[in-house]
Amino acid sequence: xxxxxxxxxxxxxxxxxxxxxxxxxxxxxxxxxxxxxxxxxxxxxxxxxxxxxxxxxxxxxxxxxxxxxxxxxxxxxxxxxxxxxxxxxxxxxxxxxxxxxxxxxxxxxxxxxxxxxxxxxxxxxxxxxxxxxxxxxxxxxxxxxxxxxxxxxxxxxxxxxxxxxxxxxxxxxxxxxxxxxxxxxxxxxxxxxxxxxxxxxxxxxxxxxxxxxxxxxxxxxxxxxxxxxxxxxxxxxxxxxxxxxxxxxxxxxxxxxxxxxxxxxxxxxxxxxxxxxxxxxxxxxxxxxxxxxxxxxxxxxxxxxxxxxxxxxxxxxxxxxxxxxxxxxxxxxxxxxxxxxxxxxxxxxxxxxxxxxx
Amino acid sequence: xxxxxxxxxxxxxxxxxxxxxxxxxxxxxxxxxxxxxxxxxxxxxxxxxxxxxxxxxxxxxxxxxxxxxxxxxxxxxxxxxxxxxxxxxxxxxxxxxxxxxxxxxxxxxxxxxxxxxxxxxxxxxxxxxxxxxxxxxxxxxxxxxxxxxxxxxxxxxxxxxxxxxxxxxxxxxxxxxxxxxxxxxxxxxxxxxxxxxxxxxxxxxxxxxxxxxxxxxxxxxxxxxxxxxxxxxxxxxxxxxxxxxxxxxxxxxxxxxxxxxxxxxxxxxxxxxxxxxxxxxxxxxxxxxxxxxxxxxxxxxxxxxxxxxxxxxxxxxxxxxxxxxxxxxxxxxxxxxxxxxxxxxxxxxxxxxxxxxx
Numbered sequence: 001x002x003x004x005x006x007x008x009x010x011x012x013x014x015x016x017x018x019x020x021x022x023x024x025x026x027x028x029x030x031x032x033x034x035x036x037x038x039x040x041x042x043x044x045x046x047x048x049x050x051x052x053x054x055x056x057x058x059x060x061x062x063x064x065x066x067x068x069x070x071x072x073x074x075x076x077x078x079x080x081x082x083x084x085x086x087x088x089x090x091x092x093x094x095x096x097x098x099x100x101x102x103x104x105x106x107x108x109x110x111x112x113x114x115x116x117x118x119x120x121x122x123x124x125x126x127x128x129x130x131x132x133x134x135x136x137x138x139x140x141x142x143x144x145x146x147x148x149x150x151x152x153x154x155x156x157x158x159x160x161x162x163x164x165x166x167x168x169x170x171x172x173x174x175x176x177x178x179x180x181x182x183x184x185x186x187x188x189x190x191x192x193x194x195x196x197x198x199x200x201x202x203x204x205x206x207x208x209x210x211x212x213x214x215x216x217x218x219x220x221x222x223x224x225x226x227x228x229x230x231x232x233x234x235x236x237x238x239x240x241x242x243x244x245x246x247x248x249x250x251x252x253x254x255x256x257x258x259x260x261x262x263x264x265x266x267x268x269x270x271x272x273x274x275x276x277x278x279x280x281x282x283x284x285x286x287x288x289x290x291x292x293x294x295x296x297x298x299x300x301x302x303x304x305x306x307x308x309x310x311x312x313x314x315x316x317x318x319x320x321x322x323x324x325x326x327x328x329x330x331x332x333x334x335x336x337x338x339x340x341x342x343x344x345x346x347x348x349x350x351x352x353x354x355x356x357x358x
Numbered sequence: 359x360x361x362x363x364x365x366x367x368x369x370x371x372x373x374x375x376x377x378x379x380x381x382x383x384x385x386x387x388x389x390x391x392x393x394x395x396x397x398x399x400x401x402x403x404x405x406x407x408x409x410x411x412x413x414x415x416x417x418x419x420x421x422x423x424x425x426x427x428x429x430x431x432x433x434x435x436x437x438x439x440x441x442x443x444x445x446x447x448x449x450x451x452x453x454x455x456x457x458x459x460x461x462x463x464x465x466x467x468x469x470x471x472x473x474x475x476x477x478x479x480x481x482x483x484x485x486x487x488x489x490x491x492x493x494x495x496x497x498x499x500x501x502x503x504x505x506x507x508x509x510x511x512x513x514x515x516x517x518x519x520x521x522x523x524x525x526x527x528x529x530x531x532x533x534x535x536x537x538x539x540x541x542x543x544x545x546x547x548x549x550x551x552x553x554x555x556x557x558x559x560x561x562x563x564x565x566x567x568x569x570x571x572x573x574x575x576x577x578x579x580x581x582x583x584x585x586x587x588x589x590x591x592x593x594x595x596x597x598x599x600x601x602x603x604x605x606x607x608x609x610x611x612x613x614x615x616x617x618x619x620x621x622x623x624x625x626x627x628x629x630x631x632x633x634x635x636x637x638x639x640x641x642x643x644x645x646x647x648x649x650x651x652x653x654x655x656x657x658x659x660x661x662x663x664x665x666x667x668x669x670x671x672x673x674x675x676x677x678x679x680x681x682x683x684x685x686x687x688x689x690x691x692x693x694x695x696x697x698x699x700x701x702x703x704x705x706x707x708x709x710x711x712x713x714x715x716x
Contacts, residue, residue, distance in 0.1 A: 166585070166586075168583075168585055168596060168614075168616070169596070169598070169612060169614075171529075171531075171610075171612065173529075173630070175632075175637075220579040220581070220600075220712070221578035221579035221600045223578070223600075223602060223608050225526075225606070227524070227526055227606075227634060228524075228634045238526060238527070238608075240527070240600070240608050240610065242578075242579045242581075242598070242600040242610065244581060244712070244714065248583070248585075248714045248715060249714075250581050250596075250598050250612075250714070252529075252598065252600065252610050252612070254527060254529065254608075254610070254632070256526075256527075256632065258526070258632060258633070258634060258637070260635060260636040260637070260658050260659045260660050261660045261661075262636070262658055262659050262660050262661045262662040262663060263658045263663060264663065268637075268658070272531070274533075274612070274614065274616060275616070276585060276586045276616060277618060278618040278620070279533075279616070279618070279626075281646060288639060288656045288658065288663060288665075289656045289663050289664065289665030290665075298646045298647045300618050300620055300621045300626070300646065301618045301620050302618050302619045302620050303619075303620045304620040305620060305621060305622060305646060305647050306647065307646075307647030307648075354578070354602070356602065356606045356607075356608070357606060
């Protein structure tokens with residue numbers, strides 16, 4: 001019956017740095033979202049050298065230097081963009097400003113790596129696509145709930161190895177703790193954060209497309225709501241969407257800001273992947289009702305049930321692939337088209353969503 | 359952090375029989391689906407007396423008598439319907455014949471208790487509604503994945519006690535093992551089984567309506583497919599649907615016939631209920647990757663995470679309520695309107711479903 005020996009499947013070897021110090025130089029510009037820390041740590045883990053930081057807010061810069069003491073503080077964005085040794089600029093600006101920053105970065109001849117959501121409107125998407133075509137630079141996106149989560153990485157490896165056959169469906173839950181007092185004002189302004197299906201939903205669209213191997217998806221229904229936060233009228237505290245992918249699979253996801261105070265972490269993120277020959281459940285950040293820590297993946301297929309404990313076992317190959325993609329002009333980490341299509345589908349879901357409460 | 363002491367919540371006392379032997383007499387007519395066993399056991403547990411069985415197939419009758427040796431074999435359906443002491447007829451006929459049987463039962467002055475799906479077309483639904491109105495009898499439905507599952511019963515009790523606040527969403531997974539050689543021919547004929555969203559989906563619609571407290575739901579999208587069973591072209595091996603309820607909540611469910619051989623039971627049935635103040639996860643029949651048996655419910659709210667092990671702790675109050683409803687002409691177990699609305703929504707989901715593969 002159920003076993004825990006891992007069966008015939010195991011994670012690929014932990015990724016190692018792919019470059020020597022100084023071979024791939026990066027900068028951080030735009031510290032509005034804390035994801036910039038994860039982005040930089042991922043790049044540093046791949047061997048990148050973090051040379052510059054820039055943000056208009058000296059407090060954010062000071063906090064960033066606490067974590068990355070070797071970084072230089074640029075006096076202006078131009079100082080970063082004018083440095084010919086910088087290969088890539090990582091940014092976690094206010095969401096609605098991420099596209100404009102990216103265009104400036106790419107026009108300066110550098111690759112861009114932005115926090116998700118990478119932009120907030122279809123107009124910005126057209127601008128970003130045109131800038132990529134014009135400059136030949138990359139507009140890479142930190143869809144962290146897949147590329148920076150060990151269960152998510154291993155799920156992709158399992159699917160590649162045929163562990164569950166053809167993927168028929170991906171269902172994702174993206175619950176988050178609101179913690180409203182800690183959030184900046186822009187977080188509650190729809191023009192700036194883009195709506196919940198754009199913001200959190202783009203993570204989930206990325207996963208639906210990736211695990212099904214699809215190049216696009218149709219939004220067949222989507223809903224948003226503000227059920228319980230009248231003090232923040234532009235906040236979507238709930239969103240969901242049902243997709244049909246170009247491979248004929250379905251996707252469904254729900255995002256929300258209702259993680260209760262009693263939960264051990266910020267959200268019980270899950271991804272369920274149904275295949276013709278088995279299924280995978282990811283319990284990404286916790287195993288509900290236990291003290292077992294993060295990174296649990298369950299595989300059921302023709303042979304057995306297997307509970308994989310993956311914390312520290314898989315790593316994040318995305319970052320090394322991204323570094324090499326930038327140096328070699330390849331697309332191993334993620335194709336540009338995938339990065340743009342994920343946000344495009346999310347934007348369509350947001351734009352066509354039925355608002356259940358307003 | 360996480361605890362397992364049950365917090366301030368505990369199941370209501372186990373239900374006891376509600377009638378003395380002979381006070382409530384039932385019969386079983388139509389043994390085409392094995393659910394008839396669970397239906398009769400539930401009724402017997404509530405104190406009912408099983409007097410008659412009838413089916414055209416002597417083998418099915420013999421097998422039924424192995425389990426219920428005191429039952430009398432009726433020579434005809436009429437012999438059952440003519441017995442003035444029979445209060446209720448339970449049936450698990452071929453799905454497309456359940457309505458016709460029900461009308462005959464109700465015309466004979468008896469209440470009817472049918473396996474789900476209770477019928478297969480909107481025309482049959484109109485017929486059943488008219489027969490209920492005309493006869494004043496009940497057309498009760500065995501939505502077993504809620505009324506005969508201890509986690510599902512306790513989830514309802516928790517919601518009533520306010521454990522998760524207002525219910526915003528219900529997501530259900532209804533995976534099943536196909537085990538094709540064990541299935542009768544009618545199981546693969548769409549005209550007879552009604553399609554996956556009618557058949558299995560009606561369970562899930564019942565749960566969405568019940569847990570959200572809704573009187574109706576709109577089907578905003580639905581899909582069916584036959585991904586991997588070309589030898590059974592009329593089988594839907596997959597179905598999903600996104601609902602918006604009359605309370606402004608959302609529902610989503612997926613049903614499928616892809617339970618892999620390595621799974622410890624016939625399906626990893628789950629229900630996730632999101633509220634404003636917490637959430638509930640039901641792992642109904644197993645706790646994936648463990649040997650912990652069935653009936654696990656997880657509650658996370660403002661206080662803590664709690665893992666309830668409910669096997670044998672909750673029981674099935676539905677059956678006693680149904681018996682008393684029949685005797686007193688009340689609607690404590692389930693309203694007639696709810697029973698009909700659940701299948702109506704499921705039929706709409708089936709009728710409007712996009713077929714992804716055919």
